[in-house]
Amino acid sequence: MQKTKMIFTIGPASGSEEVLSELIEAGMNVSRHNFSHGDHEEHEKRINMVKKLREKYNKPIAIMLDTKGPEIRTGNFKEDKAELKEGQQFTVYCGEDILGDETKCSITYAELSNDVKKGDSILIDDGLVGLEVESVEANKINCTVKNSGAVGNHKGVNVPGVSISIPAITEKDKDDLKFGCYMEVDMVAASFIRKAADVMAIRKVLEANGGQDIQIFSKIESQEGVDNIDEIIKFSDGIMVARGDMGVEIPIEKVPMIQKFIIEKCNKAGKPVITATQMLDSMIRNPRPTRAEASDIANAIFDGTDAIMLSGESANGKYPVEAAKTMARIAKRAEEQINYDSLLEKKRETHIQNVPNAISLAACTTASELKASAIITATQSGNTARMVSKYRPGCHVIAVTPSGKVARGLALNWGVFPILAKKVESTDEMIDNSVEISLKSGYVKKGDLVIIAAGIPVSYSGTTNMLKVHIVGDILAQGRGSGTRPGYGTAKIVSSPKEADEVVEKDDILVVKDLDKGYINILDRVAGIISEKGGLTSHLAIECLTREIPIICNAGGATEILKTGTFITMDVIRGIVYNGRVNIM
Structure with a gap:
């Protein structure tokens, strides 16, 4: 699955239900609505269409309002x-x-x-x-x-290089922001942000109209914005490298370096960053991109961008769906070339020492070392998923949350896949629920090893303080295990050494009521032994340890629960018997 997020601008070329559906299927994470064009009636129609289709496809697609800004x-x-x-x-x-x-x-x-x-x-x-x-x-x-x-x-x-005193927010912007609050948009792309005060002026309008949860992505388009990037990042929820006006306001030869500079700053701060404008500009007119455009997308991903954006390509181009699919293919191929272990080591150098950061870094490090299939974050506010995403793990980050708003708010965080789930009260329920819904959604499968990061107590948000290594699978039995490796094989339930000698085949797992020493004669055939009774000091157990044969004893009810012919996995470290093949590290 693609980790880099994609924003598609919705306009005349993509305003139909048919084309919008194809954009969603191509991987749209955020629909962008450019308020430099069109009226509120037109935008309301398109926004409502996105809402209808995201329900149909059951995808947490966020809606972004892009302001016209002072001009x-x-x-x-x-x-x-x-x-x-x-x-x-x-x-x-x-x-x-x-x-x-x-x-x-x-x-x-x-x-x-x-x-x-x-x-x-x-x-x-x-x-x-x-x-x-x-x-x-x-x-x-x-x-x-x-x-x-x-x-x-x-x-x-x-006016390149000139600090102008034009207000950051116009009357039109105020009307548009109020409309955005009414339409319950998830994000605002704020045009021509030059300093932190500009961000706060927009946030003030949002808060006054019930939009306190709307994220602000500040668009950097001038030298003044670049000069004040640190304070702008601090007061913004994310940044957009808006290369269109930036290429006019700033000498064009500086734009690539500024793009890298801003992306690096955002990565260190853990704030999502969007690379935008002319990424596939030729596809407004042509069905295929230029080689330079393909390189532009790939290099933005190598730089560390969280998201990439289509503007005119999807809004009014001849090939909106083809452009979306092309962008997705390039992004996927670029991600395959990233060395995630090396990237994690670099992230470690800029690690901020506090509990949430420590847990998030540990989750990514553990996932890397154990080759985990996913990091599952149970999150009330989205903060746990954001912090894990900051360290760019090689596996997917699954954000399980009870809030649709929070799920959509994670739409631009790299590698995060949000899932809606019911609210739970206990830690055990939270873990079970998160794993179960990740399994049902197809993000993990039985037998996968996953890392769970969350905050406890579960009713509090913003408290990432728990890490757990978990195996996705059906636990059939549990006892006391011993051995140096897991056991894999077909269960054979027997009642005596004589029966065992008759039915047990090479690499079967022997399931018995007691550790009768008579089973020693078939140890060369078995891949492991599970017993309802007996201890690790019994003669048979010691013989198993000597031969490095996995053994689990005191597994109550094993001969009744397990069925002959069932393939099972023995986790001797935890003393657990799983149904099927499970990835035990």
Whole structure:
């Protein structure tokens, strides 16, 4: 199963129930709804469709609202657009409503003239036209055109390397966030976050409208955001490396290094990080990606990203489902190349010493050493699963939780597979319930060795303090075991040495009422002995120990519970007899 999470943007190309279903089947963990486009009615329809389908498929798919954010745009032009020539003079009017032409235009942000100085760059329409500031007079910015090109109505304006004082959250954002709370979205991707205060401004709106549990993923799109990344990570639930505007605001050659830098910071902090924008951009038009795009996805995974995202590819491209399937295939193949033991050793170097971290690291280390099939986390808040995910174990992390909100909140944590389960009160019930539902969901099978990490008492959240090695299987009998290795074989229930001599075949497990020394004559045939009575000091038991034959004695009712012909496993360390073949380490 794929560990890297996938976010697909829902738009005109993917807004039908049929295409959405195919995206879910392709592995969608989060549906992204971009509020830079469309109205609330349109988004409500799509969000409700996702909710309907996640119930149908029984998958905890999270819903992400992506804010438009604060932005600067050009005003209107007389002819809707104007052609600018390199070297000519051009004046930008801040906050003044004038019609633009070949010599001037207005912009929506009135204070930009206070933020820029001579030598700064102003980029229009994703940098298609560049201006250099020559002087500032009141609300007028006098510029020289650096490259020829067309400018038009309502085009985006970027000011690379300039700390602008535009508010972090607009009135439209506030309305959209309130709508998101009403629609019970799970996550907000907050655009143009520059500092921790921006995150808190958004959280304040969410909390005021009942959205205190909504996670905030801060989108880093400017140099100021990069400079303040430590404080932004601290106040965010996760980070998105939004390479679109970042590639305009910051010199393009710096973007790959910034991506690695931010991912590493998030990994150390244990916060999920998304790599986004143009990952399969050519598939908006073509049915197959470029080689560079395939490498881009794989390298983001090698860098340590938790999630990868499709934007226009799934929102308005010609091949939304093909793009989703392609992304999944590349991610799966990249994950197969990761050395998880080496990765765990690196994680150990940045380990923070406290009980939850110690238990989470121990769970991953134990899972690695015992070749566990999964780490099962019983979690009320999701914190246990998040902390285990931080250490990037090679096996799957199964998060068993009674809360649908918590399950969806884990949708972007690497390698975590959430399952909904009933709430329990006792530790034993919690362990049994977690293993049983993991088994029913197909994440583990009988005979698997799993690691269980949880917090006790079970009614408290945020208290990861328990670790248990557990074998998934049916326990048939239990007694006192001895030996150096487990026993595997077909059970043969006999009542006497004579009967044993007649029916026991090579590598059978002998099941008897008592350790009669007469069974010594067939020890060379058996793979193990299970007895209802007797002790480890009996003559037969000592002979078994000498020959390194697994033995379990005092296994009450074994001759009645076990059936001749049943394949069983003897765990001599724990003195347990399991039905079928069980992975005993």
